[in-house]
Amino acid sequence: MATLSDVARLAGVTTATVSNVLRNPGKVKPSTVEKVEAAIASTGYRPNLMARALAEGKSSMVAMVLPDITNPFYPEFVAVAERVARDRNYFLMVCNTPDRPDIGLAYLKQITGTLAGGVLVLDTGILPGDIEQISNRRAPIVLASNEAIHYDEQVPHVVLDLHRAGEIAGQHLVELGHREVGAIVGCGLAGRQIVRLGGFESALQAAGLSLAPEHVRDTPDTVEGGRAAAESLLAANANITAIFATNDLMAYGAAQVLAERGIAVPQAMSLIGITDIHLARDMRPALTTVALHTETMATLAINLLLDLIEDPGHQPRSVKVPEPALVVRASTGVVAAI
Amino acid sequence: MATLSDVARLAGVTTATVSNVLRNPGKVKPSTVEKVEAAIASTGYRPNLMARALAEGKSSMVAMVLPDITNPFYPEFVAVAERVARDRNYFLMVCNTPDRPDIGLAYLKQITGTLAGGVLVLDTGILPGDIEQISNRRAPIVLASNEAIHYDEQVPHVVLDLHRAGEIAGQHLVELGHREVGAIVGCGLAGRQIVRLGGFESALQAAGLSLAPEHVRDTPDTVEGGRAAAESLLAANANITAIFATNDLMAYGAAQVLAERGIAVPQAMSLIGITDIHLARDMRPALTTVALHTETMATLAINLLLDLIEDPGHQPRSVKVPEPALVVRASTGVVAAI
Structure with missing residues (x-):
């Protein structure tokens, strides 16, 4: 050569x-x-x-590893993280690791400390122990999983109160007078969205209500998953007056089913999600949801990663996203008199 | 150290x-x-x-550079390209270069032949001359722009007949009896979507019709852009019976405006887009559109790139995506009697 x-x-x-x-x-x-x-x-x-x-001694490239680039939460996160990274003179590359933690781990092994001076990992189902080991040997890794609460304090991460997000959704429906509600629970690479569901249930319990098992549907965290779960809920539970989805994307799918069946939202059925993706604002009726502050989360996460790259001793090693916030739009209303 | x-x-x-x-x-x-x-x-x-x-003599990493990861066309393309690349033992990383060709060029300079053994470039507004120069000096670059027809034959690229896509949309509306139509034309990093518009106009002209300048709106290729353009079209043109958008995302924005104003689709207004993103299928009424075969395009593009990496003399250096295809859904119908 x-x-x-x-x-x-x-x-x-x-x-x-x-x-x-x-x-x-x-x-x-x-x-x-x-x-x-x-x-x-x-x-x-x-x-x-x-x-x-x-x-020349350094690469100014950092990376993000995420599980499903077609789920709009991730592109929205990426767009912000890229801008913040660029403002600090880093390039950002994104690796999509569909559906399999082993693929996520392979990407992480391939790029950490080699192509990328640091990596942000979101919801890929990669085991924290594996992440810690790679990070210790090579370069900083920050977890910004939106189910991050299971991770060890050893691994730098972004803290997001998803229990509180579920609780806020539950409180909102309770305040509107809903007593019989259905829940659509997303299951993805981050696992079943059980923390959000737990928060939701705690709000119902605080009001003396409960969520019957037959009112809960586990489903993939996609539009199609939301559609299937809504159809199943409606077929089995004629008396529910509200549907809670642990993620906006599934609420969007549920909204389609309601529209197709002529079930008026919110008059005959209230609908609430979590996250506040752009689609929540754009759909009609616009979706009431609990905002997870994606922009803030992305900004905090990428800044933490860059701080750790520039100073391995940087403290604190974890950052907290502001508390989730209710965003009331057109999809929720007071329960109809029966 | x-x-x-x-x-x-x-x-x-x-x-x-x-x-x-x-x-x-x-x-x-x-x-x-x-x-x-x-x-x-x-x-x-x-x-x-x-x-x-x-x-070890090679990196098995390839990259994609794209202009707007929050536009769902790109994530859908990435998801397919990543899977195909992985089946051939390559990792794929994605660089989002929002809004500025100079940033796209900086990414390209940073990664081509260094972090990535080859790069797929989509619609980033980077000048073909710059791309050719980097590619010649470093590693293969394939253009899979959806406005690729302006590129030199020297640069390997994916050929997509966007004129035909616009023509198909126009023919469909003509066949349904529409005579007064509005057009929403996306303007993004790939430039004004003028090839699609040209195809649309040629179909009208073949039917003895024309597209009056006051029936055309240039707008950003986003949901918001589609909303603004639809509002402007409706305010100025009470007599249009159909709206053509050069991209589905803008058609989605237009559909919201129609729903908010109680203008029934397709009874009072037909609506057609181009691309066939997932949202076109998922929205209600589901969007009639002209499919650009995103999956096939992504598969052809990434395979061409990998072929060129493995054999710099690989022929042919350009591949052709199958002709765009009309997908009739619920958003178009025969023109209402006036």
Whole structure:
């Protein structure tokens, strides 16, 4: 394989000049650029840029690993994280690890400390022990899972009160007078969204109510999953007046089923989600939801990662997202008189 | 900075053993793993994995650069490309380059031939000349822009007949009897979607109709952009019976405005888009659109890139996506008698 020296020799210039042409051709005399480019073409030389980044001692690239790029929460998170990273002179790359923790782990092994100077991991089902081990050996990893509460304090992470998010959703329905409610519970790579459900149930219990098992549906955390769960809930429970979905995407699917069946929202059925993805605001009726502050979460998470890259001793190693907040839109209302 | 040799010396093992522990700890005696890990911790050694990937002669990472990860077309494309790449033993990383071609170019310079053995570029507004130059010097770049027809044959690319897509949309509305139609034209990093609009106009002209300038709205290629354009069209043109949007996402925004104003779709207004994103199928009424075959396009594009990486002389250097196809759903109907 041709080397930089081969190119320099053929072009009759120094290797430093070849290097300049590769990096800043605008600063080299055009006739020299031409000679060097001709030499590159005739030798078939491929500049060894990875070696150069290495020689310069650092890569300014960081990465995010996430489980489902077609779930709009993740692109919304990425868009913010990329902007914040760029403001701090880092590039951000994203790895989508669909459906399998082993693939997520393979990505993490492949990129951590090699292609990326640090990695943000979201909800990929990768075991915390594996993450800690890779992180200790190579480069910082921050977990911004939205079910992060299971993670060890050893692993830097973003703290998000999902129990409180579920509780807020439950309190809102209780205050509107709902007594018989259905729950759609997402199951994805982060596991069953049981923390959110637990918060929801605690709000019902505080009001002397309970969530009957036949009012709960586990389903994939997708539009289709929400549709299937809503159909099943409606088929089995004629008396429910509200549906809680642990994620907005499933609430969006449920809303379609309600519209198709002519069940008026919120007059005949209230509907509430969690997250506040853009779609929640955009759908009609617009979705009442509990905002998880995606922008803030993404900003905190990426800044924590960059802080840890720049200073391995950085403290604190975890950051807390502001408490979830109820966003009342058009999909919830007082329970209809029966 | 501590080296591999420092770790080996301290642990009392060979450097090859340290290397094994870093790579395949499962295959090394646990007591040795322990010794080596203690030595890593006490020396503060950070394994130079980038050098190793380099020494092994290749990176199995490829990249995609795209302009707006919150536009669902791109995540749908990424999900497919990642799966196809992984089936061929490549990892895929994604770089989101919002709104500015200079940022796209910076990403491309940063990753091409360094972090990524090849790059797929979508609609980022980066000049073809810049792309060709980087590609020639470093590693293959394939363009899968959905406005790719402006690109030079020198740059490997995916050919997509967007003129035909617009024409199909126009023919469908003409066949349904529409005579006065509005057009919402997306303007993004790929430029104004003028090829699609041109195809649409040619279908009207073939039927002896024309698209009056006051029936056309340029707008950002987003939900909000579609909303604003629809509002403006409706305010100015009481007599239109159909709206064509050059992209589904804007049609989705337009559908919201129609629903809010109580304008029945398709009874009082037909609506058609282009692309066939998941949302087109999921929205209600479901959107009639012209499918660009995103899955096929992504599969062809990533396979072309990998072929070029594995064989720089690979032919052909461009691939053609099957002709766009009309997908009739619930949002279009025969024109209402006036």
